[in-house]
Amino acid sequence: MKPRFRILCKKCKNFYLPDKSKLSKLGYCENCRLVKGRCKVITELGYQCQNESQFFGYCISHFLTRSIKDLIKDAKK
Numbered sequence: 001m002k003p004r005f006r007i008l009c010k011k012c013k014n015f016y017l018p019d020k021s022k023l024s025k026l027g028y029c030e031n032c033r034l035v036k037g038r039c040k041v042i043t044e045l046g047y048q049c050q051n052e053s054q055f056f057g058y059c060i061s062h063f064l065t066r067s068i069k070d071l072i073k074d075a076k077k
Contacts, residue, residue, distance in 0.1 A: 006015040009029040016029035024030075034040050039049035039059040051059035056074045058066065 007018050007024075007027060008015055009032055010027040011032040012029060014029060016024075018024045019030075024033075030042070033042070033048060035048055037053060039051045039053050039062055040057045041049045041059075041062045043049060049059060049062060051061070054060055055063040056071065
């Protein structure tokens with residue numbers, strides 16, 4: 001079931017559509033959940049990967065599993 005309304009982020013004060021993660025339900029958008037210096041992959045539990053970022057903001061294991069198309073999009077940013 002899709003959410004019917006948007007939630008105001010507690011940190012950046014922007015509205016976002018909540019997803020199934022625990023931090024999203026607590027009131028933090030996807031951008032505010034990310035801690036700088038750590039891998040930016042959100043795990044199945046809804047938390048950020050604990051490894052240090054090394055390539056394009058990802059740890060080695062998550063970087064190797066990314067598709068080429070996604071990596072090209074990241075490089076263009």
